[in-house]
Amino acid sequence: MIRPKLSLRRPLAILGAALVGLTGVAAVATPASAHHTTITATADCDRLTGERVITWKVENSEANKDATLQKVTSDPGTPVTSLVAGVKEAKPLQGLVIPQASSMLATQRVPGNTTKAHLQVYAEWIKEGKVTANHTADGDINLAADKSCTPAPKCVEVDKAKFSHTFDGPKGTATVKLDGDLPLCGDGKQYFTLVSYFAPRPQFATPQYVYGTPDSDFVSAAQTEITLNVEIPDCHTQVDLIWGDKDQVIDEIVDGGKRYDNKKLGSPGAPGNRSKGPQGWYNGGSKSCVTPASTFASKCDGSVAVSLSNDGKISKYAVEFEVKGENGFTKKVSVTPGKADSSIVVPAADAGKIEVLVDGKVIENGTYSWQRPEDCPLPAVTTKADCKEFALTVTNPEGGLPVKTTFTYGDKTETRTVAAGASETVTFKAGKDKTAVVALPDMDLELEAIYTPEGNCGGSGGGGGDDEPGLPVTGAAAGGIAAGAVALLIAGAVLFVIARRRRVTFTA
Structure with a gap:
């Protein structure tokens, strides 16, 4: 029977073709049967030297054969040395043997600005003294994505140094210290100065004048912190903590003149903002700087x-x-x-x-x-009396004030204001009263005179009298009359003496 033979032959042919195809794919896609090495890499930055440190990893693919590295080339061409476990001293990678199914680490130091590195390894596999296989492998690493590696600084340059400060304006004290763990480089020094001023106001105002001696000191590698002190005037003041030495001090701060601006520590701009702390300036004081x-x-x-x-x-x-x-x-x-x-x-x-x-x-x-000087001449009072009239005159010397005067005799009172260098006379009709009073209220003076007319009135008219002018019948206490303070004037036969706050009695 022919037909069954024909039906079996075609499926077998198709299956056989499929098996051949699959075997070819495996041979191409699977390199396990070939001897080879694989290279990978990582990189770090050595901050002490500023170099890139590349760690190369070279793997041996063979599970039953060792790989001998016969030739190693690199770019950059700096040495590539192995990291062998248990071996303190690194050895060149070339000539070393990578055990079967194992790997070896190697390091390479390249400049910090290197952007890429390449390593090529030529390896041979030897069995019973004969080279059975060889392979050249290449490895690359891109360093451009990393920032350039620079050495960690051992010191800080003066123009890049940062500081911190304290400030007490009312006490005139301040401190400044270098920030960070690094000293200033070399002989670098940064000066700071504390200065106080006389000021016209307790707020900022001009002009200002330096008070005392400004205190200046510097931070260096050997001295990382300083303390400054200045005297403060006992009046309105301004105190400033400034960047720089005494040459930076402004002796007189005047309207339209120089200012410290951002030189004051704690300012928003450079260089004052290179120090952290409170504002380094003060205005205050409770007294005026004038007397x-x-x-x-x-x-x-x-x-x-x-x-x-x-x-x-x-x-x-x-x-x-x-x-x-x-x-x-x-x-x-x-x-x-x-x-x-x-x-x-x-x-x-x-x-x-x-x-x-x-x-x-x-x-x-x-x-x-105003108080009346003791040496001012006092007004003078004179009288004139006869049997019909009793006249009282006040004379005010030149160079004085007008004098208000009140004349009183009996129940009659007259008031006059006597100008300086002038006289005023008040005449009363003679009566039975024997006394008259002249008051100078502005001077707190009061004078009393006894009516004694001239001649003999024969018991008629005013109260009679003597043939001759009389002398005082009642006197003033000696203590009430200041020496040299009373003017004694004689007009006709009348004598008047003036005493403060006392009534002085005279005869007319």
Whole structure:
């Protein structure tokens, strides 16, 4: 029977063809039957030297044969040495044997800026003294993706150093220290200076003048921290912690002049921002850096001479004085340090209470009211009496103030204001009263005179009298009369003596 034979032959033919195809694929895709080595690599950075350290791994594919590395080439061409377990000293990779089914590590040091490296290994497999196979393998590593490897610094350059600081302006103290673990390189030094100033206000204002001696010191490799101290004036002040030595100090800070700006430590910009800490500047103080003073001298005409001075120990500024009188007088005078001004005279009409002000505030002992000088001539009182009239006259010397005067005789009173250099007379009709009173209220004086008419009135008219002018019938206590303070004037036959706060009695 032929047909069955034919049906079996075709499927067998197809199966056989498939087996041949599969065997070919395995032979091409599987290199296990070929002798070869495989190279892989990793890299690290040596911060001490700044070199890249490449670790090459070379593997032997053969499970039953050792591979001998006959030739090793590299790019860059620096040495490639093996890392053999248990061997302290590394050996060149070339000539070493990689055990069967094993691998060997090797290292290569290349410059830190290397972007790629290549290693080629030629290996032979030897059996019973004969080379049975050989293979050349290549390995590469891309280093461009890594940042360039640079050595770890052993010190820090002055222009790159960072610092930190403390600052106490009211006490005039500060510290500055180098940050980090590295010293400054070589002989590098960074100076810092603390300086204090006289200031016109407790806030920033100009002009300012250096007070005392600024304190300056430097940070170096041997000295990584410094302490600075300055004296603070006993008045308004500014204290600054600045970057640099004493040459950086501004002796006078004036309007439109130099400023420290970002040289102050703790500033937002360079170089002050290279130090971390509080703001290195202070403005304060509770006293003014001037010593304004005033003295007053009353004049007989009621005016007051005001003398202004600016010569205290801490006077550093011109002082703008303002002198005010209660009745509208005002005048401003600027007095330079160490000087005085006595040109201000407050007129009598504008005086009243006088005040001397600086910055709108009355200075110490800067208030005064006119007081009559003891050496001013007093008004003189004279009388003239006859049997019909009793006349009282007050004469006010020149150069004085007008004097209000009250004349009283019996139940009659007259008031007059006597101008300086003038006289006023009040005449009363003679009566039975034997005394008259002349009061000077502005001077707190009161005078009493006894009516003694001239001649003999014969018991008629005013109360009679003697043939001759009389002398005082009642006297004043000696202690009530200041020496040289009373004017004694004789008019006709009358003598008057004036005493403060006492009634002095005379005969007329």
